[in-house]
Amino acid sequence: MPEPAVAATSLTYRVGDATLVSNVDFAAARGELVAVIGPNGAGKSTLLNLLAGDLQPSEGQVVLDSVDIVDALPGDLALVRSMLTQRTPVDIPYTAAQVVNMGRFPHRRDQTNSAERDSAAVAEAMDRTDTSRFAGRVYATLSGGERTRVSLARVFAQKTPIVFLDEPTTALDVAHQERIMGETVRLSREQRAVVVVLHDLNAAAVHADRIVLMNQSEVVAGGRPREVLQEALLSEVYAQRMVVVDHPFRDCPLVLAADGSP
């Protein structure tokens, strides 16, 4: 078994009296798409921020591509992992194409990089996120879903072996949800480790190789979609009666919220 691209051990993150992430072990290998699911406030985004190096864990360690991120310089880290956040400001003065182009910023010191490779990466990223049509429009004038896709294109253009995505599909219409999840799967098949926080349980069921379920700051289950997406477990975690059936035409479970208490 090769060493996982993302390896976190005993991660704990506290702010004041609150423990937002408690003793979490996490791993993702190259070629693997791992979905992190769980109710609001479960600690999914905090976990992603810890893995990406945005937050310093109170305890535990994060290793990305064999390097402890405490020892990594920010510039080197940016060649290893990219991240889509939910907190991107809206008042960005650049055009969509300029934003995507920023994804190439970490590569400016790479001797083997070239202007041709930069523009090819930008064009490919915009194509994959269906953002080429408004390449020249100013970011601040785009709709919420369009902005998400532009930010996602910037992440794609960064071309890192490890990719973290925090709710990439939340603001998107159904066609773009499908497209973006499809491209996310494709990213992982290009031998990248992709970790994505999702609210849509069925998107996780269809696309993820593995699902990590969080609740109250802890990981409560992890494994293949069929192993994690169990009626009793989901009903308890979400405090909502959930029904799991076979997807009518895809080989995966289908999760439905049902009437009544858990």
Place this chain on the structure above:
Amino acid sequence: MGLLVTAWAALSFGAVSVPFDEVLGVLARKIGLDAFAEPSRQAEGVVWGIRMPRLLLAFAVGASLGLVGGVLQGLLRNDLADPHLLGIGPGAAIGAAIGSAAGGIQGAIAGGVAAGVITAFAIRRMSRRATIDPTRIILSGVALGAALFAWVGFVVFTADRATVPPMEFWLLGSLTGSTWRALGTAIGFLLITAIAMLASARLLDVIALGEADARHLGIDVDLVRTVLLIAAGAAVGATVGAVGVIAFVGLLVPFALRGVTGPSHRHLLLAAIATGALFVAAADLVARLALEPVEIPVGLVTAAIGGPVFLWLLSRRHDA
């Protein structure tokens, strides 16, 4: 072009008018050319001894204030980020007032630089907690500035009136005391800090995406902030030591230019240098000539022009 016209007017006009060809004559002789009209001794003294250092200092101070304003606005992603509104100017003025009591203009500039850096550091500490909310940094700076000016007053009113410039110099700025020595002392600080700030233009472009994404793209945002705030503190400190606090240049110049130059900080900062230089030199010309023979503080002119222009730009931006 504007800079040349201002330079000509600044060198020619004043209590003693010097004809243009005599001005050129003075300059030509300084570079060893025996060209243009032979200047009188008085013309040479006025043009080279008094007006030239004053003009160059006005250019240097204006350029630096415009540059610092552009850098701070980019760094804090806020149009209200201005060295004086943030409290750096008032903080530097305390050190400069103390320094001037000890060592004249050179002491004032050294003291201004030291106190400017310390104030910038204090703002850095405050902003560490308020990274999400630049408005809080600005509000803290305004409160800090008011308190710090009170301490400038304390220094000024207890010091020897003969050596320390009066309160109005610190509050409103003046280029009256411009000498070659003042220029020579300040210019080193202004040049070094300008190089550091210009070198960071590309980083500021990425920081415009927000701090989180800048970090994801490999920028050590905390380090960039610290370095640039210290550079800004040193630059503003040098200007305050030399000419006092001149308001509105750092606020208005980058704000006005942003719509013209677009989001590229390299273009913005270079334009802010030129425009800031022109603004202060032109304002000083007005300050010298408007109520001749009485000179008014240059900060009154920059505020009198800058205030309405800022409001006009604001209303126009709102319509767009």
